[in-house]
Amino acid sequence: MRAPDTDDILLQVERVALSFGGVKALRDVSFNIRKGEIRAIIGPNGAGKTSMLNVINGFYRPNHGAITFKGRTRAKMQPFEAARGGIARTFQNVALFKGMSALDNIMAGRTLKVRCGVLWQLLRFGPALAEEVEHRRKVEEIIDFLEIETIRKVPVGRLPYGLQKRVELGRALAMEPDLLLLDEPMAGMNLEEKEDMSRFIMDVNNHFGTTIALIEHDMAVVMDLSDRVAVLDHGVKIADGTPDEVKRSQTVIDAYLGIAH
Amino acid sequence: MLYREAGQFKTTYAEDMAIFPIRQDRIALAILLGIAFIGVPLLATFRIWPFGSDYLLWAILLPFLILALAAIGTNILVGYCGQISLGSGAFMAIGAYSAYKLATGVHIPLASLGFAIAIPPLPVLASILLGGFMSAGVGILFGIPSLRIKGLYLAVATLAAQFFFDWAFLRLPWFTNYAPSGSVNAPELDFFGVVVRTPVERYLLCLLFVTVLAVLAKNLVRGNLGRQWMAIRDMDIAAELIGIRPLYAKLTAFAVSSFIIGVAGALWGFVYLGSWEPLAFSIERSLDLLFMVIIGGLGSIMGSFIGAAFILIVPILLNVLPTELGLPLSTQTITHLQFIIFGSLICYLLIKEPHGFARLISIGKEKLRLWPFPY
Numbered sequence: 001m002r003a004p005d006t007d008d009i010l011l012q013v014e015r016v017a018l019s020f021g022g023v024k025a026l027r028d029v030s031f032n033i034r035k036g037e038i039r040a041i042i043g044p045n046g047a048g049k050t051s052m053l054n055v056i057n058g059f060y061r062p063n064h065g066a067i068t069f070k071g072r073t074r075a076k077m078q079p080f081e082a083a084r085g086g087i088a089r090t091f092q093n094v095a096l097f098k099g100m101s102a103l104d105n106i107m108a109g110r111t112l113k114v115r116c117g118v119l120w121q122l123l124r125f126g127p128a129l130a131e132e133v134e135h136r137r138k139v140e141e142i143i144d145f146l147e148i149e150t151i152r153k154v155p156v157g158r159l160p161y162g163l164q165k166r167v168e169l170g171r172a173l174a175m176e177p178d179l180l181l182l183d184e185p186m187a188g189m190n191l192e193e194k195e196d197m198s199r200f201i202m203d204v205n206n207h208f209g210t211t212i213a214l215i216e217h218d219m220a221v222v223m224d225l226s227d228r229v230a231v232l233d234h235g236v237k238i239a240d241g242t243p244d245e246v247k248r249s250q251t252v253i254d255a256y257l258g259i260a261h
Numbered sequence: 262m263l264y265r266e267a268g269q270f271k272t273t274y275a276e277d278m279a280i281f282p283i284r285q286d287r288i289a290l291a292i293l294l295g296i297a298f299i300g301v302p303l304l305a306t307f308r309i310w311p312f313g314s315d316y317l318l319w320a321i322l323l324p325f326l327i328l329a330l331a332a333i334g335t336n337i338l339v340g341y342c343g344q345i346s347l348g349s350g351a352f353m354a355i356g357a358y359s360a361y362k363l364a365t366g367v368h369i370p371l372a373s374l375g376f377a378i379a380i381p382p383l384p385v386l387a388s389i390l391l392g393g394f395m396s397a398g399v400g401i402l403f404g405i406p407s408l409r410i411k412g413l414y415l416a417v418a419t420l421a422a423q424f425f426f427d428w429a430f431l432r433l434p435w436f437t438n439y440a441p442s443g444s445v446n447a448p449e450l451d452f453f454g455v456v457v458r459t460p461v462e463r464y465l466l467c468l469l470f471v472t473v474l475a476v477l478a479k480n481l482v483r484g485n486l487g488r489q490w491m492a493i494r495d496m497d498i499a500a501e502l503i504g505i506r507p508l509y510a511k512l513t514a515f516a517v518s519s520f521i522i523g524v525a526g527a528l529w530g531f532v533y534l535g536s537w538e539p540l541a542f543s544i545e546r547s548l549d550l551l552f553m554v555i556i557g558g559l560g561s562i563m564g565s566f567i568g569a570a571f572i573l574i575v576p577i578l579l580n581v582l583p584t585e586l587g588l589p590l591s592t593q594t595i596t597h598l599q600f601i602i603f604g605s606l607i608c609y610l611l612i613k614e615p616h617g618f619a620r621l622i623s624i625g626k627e628k629l630r631l632w633p634f635p636y
Contacts, residue, residue: 057502083504097495099560100488108488112504118513121484122477129275132484136274175503 008035009068010179010211011056016065018051018235025051026062027235033179038205039213040226042246044255047232049215050092053181056213057082057089070178084112088177092184092215094164098157102167105156106142109174110135142170146200162193169200173208180204182214186221194218198225223247231255264629280479297468305461318460321574326467327528329569332553333478333562334521339551340559341482342514343494344407348419349522349550351426352396354542356523357530358436360392364448364531365438385450389527396523397516404515408508423544430539444538447531463532470528474521479562481517490514491560522550556610558619567618576603 011033018026025048033039041049054060056067058077066073069085077087088109097105113135120128143152146166151159156167165185172180185201186194198221204210216222222229223243231239231246233255239246246252264285271277281287301322305312312318335349366382383391399422406418430436437445450457450466457466481487489510492500497507530537549572557568579599583590590598614621 059498059502079501080504080506083502089502091499095496095499097492097499099495100491104488104491107485108492108500108505109503111485111489111492114485116485118481118486121486122480124480124484128484132278133274136278140274171503 009033010035010070011213012068013052013056014066014068016052016055016062016067018048018055018060018062024235026055026232028065029232029235029237031230031237031240033211033213034228035211036205036209037211037227038201038225039211040222040229040243041213041215041232042217042219042222042229043232046234048235049232050183051235052232053089053183053213053215057087057181083175086175086178087181088172088175088179089181090165090168090172090183090185092187094161094168096156096164096168096171099155101153102148102156102159102163102170103139103143103152105167106139106170106174107135109171110139112175139170139174142173145173145203146170147196162189165189165197166200169197173204173210176208177210180210180212182212182216184215184217186216186218194221201225264626264632266630278483280483294472298465302461302465305464315460318464321577323460323464323467323533324529325569325573326464326471327525327533328550328553328573329566330467330471330474330528331522331525331550332557332565332569333475334518334523334525335550336554336557336559336562336565337478337482337490337521338514338518339554340561340564341487341494342490342511342518344404344511344514345412345416346419346518347416347544347547347551348403348422348426350542350544350546351423352400352519352522353526353529353546354426354430354539355396355399355519356389356392356526357537357542358392358430358445359395359523360388360527360531361445361447362436362438363391364388382448384453385448385531386452389524389531392527393520393524396526397520400515400519400523401512404512407511407515420544423547427539427543430542442538444536445530446536447534450531457532467528467532470524474524475562475566478517478521482562486510486513494560552607556607556617558617561617561619563622564617564619567622571618575606579603 009032012030013032014030015028016026016030017024017028029048029052041052043049051060055062056077058079058081061076064075066075067077068074069077069082069087097108100108114131116128116131120126124132143149146169148163148166148170151163151167156164159167169182169185172182182201186197189197201212201214202225205212214222214226226243228241229239229243229246230237231249231252238251238255239249241249264283266283266285269284271282276282281290301312301318304310305315305318308314331349331353334352335346338344338346363380363383364385367378367380369378371377403419403422407415410418431443434440434443437443450463452466457463482490489500489505490513492503492505493507493510493514500510501507526542529541534541553568553572554565555568556571557566558564576599579602580595583595583598610617
């Protein structure tokens with residue numbers, strides 16, 4: 001694992017609050033993500049973990065607070081800006097383009113890297129074709145990496161769940177992100193699939209140096225994979241630190257197991 | 262056994278990304294193009310069966326080509342980008358009337374300002390293409406609501422376009438150059454000195470337009486823009502988060518789709534009808550195009566051709582068949598029967614294969630690859 005540089009903060013979330021009507025999903029949550037680390041966000045159901053990711057990549061608009069990404073501070077992110085800035089994302093319940101093949105899904109992830117204009121694409125000739133081949137080569141590298149060669153031309157709607165999750169990770173990787181947000185990448189998987197996915201996540205972090213923020217419920221996975229863990233409960237950050245620190249925190253144990261009265 | 266790709270190895274990504282990566286498909290396409298570009302004109306020129314009269318060219322092939330083109334346009338918007346449109350007929354009309362105005366010279370009197378905008382008559386080819394661009398512009402305008410509304414609601418918004426332009430071309434005499442009957446006559450089809458008159462020439466002209474535009478459309482849909490359209494169709498939120506701008510993707514789909522439909526409309530008026538009234542582009546035309554796309558296969562260029570053929574040819578066949586078979590039926594009964602059979606055929610097809618002919622063919626191909634073994 002790449003040693004995280006303590007001074008190098010990629011993303012800083014400051015006092016972000018988000019509410020839906022009367023429900024307070026996030027209450028003044030602050031935390032940061034360092035360049036090159038694997039950062040886990042955990043918490044019981046309804047703690048506001050997914051809301052946090054949605055705020056980070058601009059899908060939700062926080063009521064107040066600030067997000068500093070790559071040195072630029074904003075009150076909120078725009079989804080398009082977040083994508084262009086290098087934030088990629090996978091979803092809790094797979095959000096693939098169902099009618100398209102696995103290959104096309106991952107190719108779609110290259111959208112922001114496409115340089116040729118529509119007129120060239122129309123002719124699909126010369127530089128346009130060369131560029132398309134180049135993107136295909138990059139995408140094939142990802143396909144190799146994720147070991148999904150055999151299903152590249154299958155419409156993703158027909159794939160089993162575990163493979164869909166992998167294709168979704170591939171689509172996010174195709175964006176060559178600086179920050180990868182994974183929302184429960186291992187939900188609903190069996191042990192073997194979880195091991196595969198953990199390996200992919202660690203390899204992404206090692207080989208590409210991608211910073212990863214992940215939400216996961218499997219504590220064994222979280223404790224093994226992550227460099228630092230933030231714990232949310234009812235929209236409040238109740239703990240933050242290395243896996244060992246978090247494991248020993250009495251507040252965290254109480255949040256998960258309840259307090260004896 | 263014939264349809265096998267065994268032994269056809271692709272060594273480059275470019276080969277694998279070709280329109281027809283399988284050799285047999287390429288051969289079939291070459292034969293089809295050969296028949297369309299050489300066979301049909303030869304047979305028609307020498308009046309060899311089945312081209313003894315011009316009926317097959319005029320009543321079937323010519324409208325088939327133009328409607329297939331319009332169906333490709335509709336498919337880009339509805340099938341690829343997932344924006345339901347009931348205004349295709351209106352965009353055909355915009356293409357046709359714009360081309361007509363440009364070909365006969367545009368004169369906009371601005372009396373209050375004391376001068377007039379006058380554009381001299383343009384050549385036919387320029388008029389047809391500019392008619393397409395005019396349609397694209399209006400398409401973008403009517404595509405703006407799609408950023409806010411989706412699905413059936415958007416369909417209703419595009420229906421508004423249909424009714425508005427039906428009304429405009431019927432009631433505003435400026436569009437028809439103040440023709441008292443409201444119908445307009447297309448100018449002579451002069452392409453840089455080559456005048457297109459006979460049915461064979463008209464057929465070749467349309468074939469050329471359709472082939473070129475179909476290839477360009479295919480290039481777009483298998484390139485990045487096409488992937489953006491399909492991404493918006495399948496999951497717009499995820500599309501936005503990978504950096505696709507919905508505004509750009511949707512409006513380009515409206516523009517490209519309306520352009521193709523506009524050109525088809527101009528061809529329909531200029532090459533097929535010759536003279537026409539606003540009724541030629543009514544809501545029925547829009548519905549026909551939508552049916553073609555649904556039955557042919559949403560999100561398939563080839564499906565657009567098959568759908569157009571089905572919607573156009575089956576009613577004609579049903580009309581002609583009883584007489585050919587010598588059944589003693591009155592023309593009225595035949596017409597009623599035609600509606601009944603055609604309607605139930607559509608129902609049957611959609612129940613059997615909701616994804617249309619294009620999917621049927623791809624399933625067929627899958628099976629054929631393995632034939633005679635089941636696996």
